[in-house]
Amino acid sequence: MTTGTDHIRHFDGIGPVRFTRSARAGRMRIQVRAGEGVSVVMPLGMVLETAEGFLLSRKEWIQRAQQKFAQVRLSPTVFRPGEAFPIRNYSLKMVKAPGNMLRTWLRDNDLMVSFPETANPEDARVQAFVRKSIERLLKAEALTYLPARTAMFARLHGLSCSGVKVRNNRTRWGSCSSQDSISLNIHLMRLPDALIDYVVLHELVHTVHRNHGPGFHQLLEKVYPGHRKAEKLLRNYSPGVF
Numbered sequence: 001m002t003t004g005t006d007h008i009r010h011f012d013g014i015g016p017v018r019f020t021r022s023a024r025a026g027r028m029r030i031q032v033r034a035g036e037g038v039s040v041v042m043p044l045g046m047v048l049e050t051a052e053g054f055l056l057s058r059k060e061w062i063q064r065a066q067q068k069f070a071q072v073r074l075s076p077t078v079f080r081p082g083e084a085f086p087i088r089n090y091s092l093k094m095v096k097a098p099g100n101m102l103r104t105w106l107r108d109n110d111l112m113v114s115f116p117e118t119a120n121p122e123d124a125r126v127q128a129f130v131r132k133s134i135e136r137l138l139k140a141e142a143l144t145y146l147p148a149r150t151a152m153f154a155r156l157h158g159l160s161c162s163g164v165k166v167r168n169n170r171t172r173w174g175s176c177s178s179q180d181s182i183s184l185n186i187h188l189m190r191l192p193d194a195l196i197d198y199v200v201l202h203e204l205v206h207t208v209h210r211n212h213g214p215g216f217h218q219l220l221e222k223v224y225p226g227h228r229k230a231e232k233l234l235r236n237y238s239p240g241v242f
């Protein structure tokens with residue numbers, strides 16, 4: 001478990017950096033993650049100035065890692081008629097309709113959206129409506145799927161959580177509170193099933209190990225073999241951008 005206060009400092013050419021002290025850290029570690037910025041984990045006894053000095057000595061390496069993430073940064077989808085957008089059990093279907101109204105409904109396995117025949121489907125008003133319709137469906141899907149899936153895995157592996165909340169969150173796929181309450185993002189419903197399971201199990205394992213130390217990874221690998229690969233694949237998606 002991480003201990004000590006977080007410090008966030010800004011560095012020219014790097015941006016904000018979060019410093020955390022951990023009893024488990026044998027030496028200092030620098031992490032650069034897409035969407036999460038740069039973080040430094042340092043041993044309890046290390047003074048902040050030493051950590052900052054080391055960070056600056058790795059500035060070029062950090063900048064290269066940041067550039068790599070910038071290239072894969074996702075841009076929002078432009079929804080177009082005739083282009084499929086999968087939403088777990090559904091697929092988006094956009095159709096023209098007379099009048100000036102935007103409408104949405106479910107038909108079999110399609111999320112139907114109708115837009116005025118006089119409007120350009122790429123207009124901001126149409127795009128915002130489609131995005132909102134998708135989010136509403138994601139939430140409904142998440143509510144039926146995620147709590148049940150979490151309960152199933154908890155039973156299967158003898159883990160327990162005090163509850164499952166479903167949230168629309170821009171930054172995190174999931175979290176686990178100190179009271180073992182798990183929050184899961186409705187945007188998980190845009191991911192392949194295997195990655196949804198990875199996030200569910202990741203959070204369930206946090207009810208046993210609150211950190212990302214060796215014990216955490218050992219248990220997660222036991223309940224989700226190949227979890228490191230899933231962790232990498234997850235970086236191709238963003239909860240906030242679709």
Ligand SMILES: [Zn+2]
Pocket residue numbers: 202206212
């Ligand atoms: Zn975690």
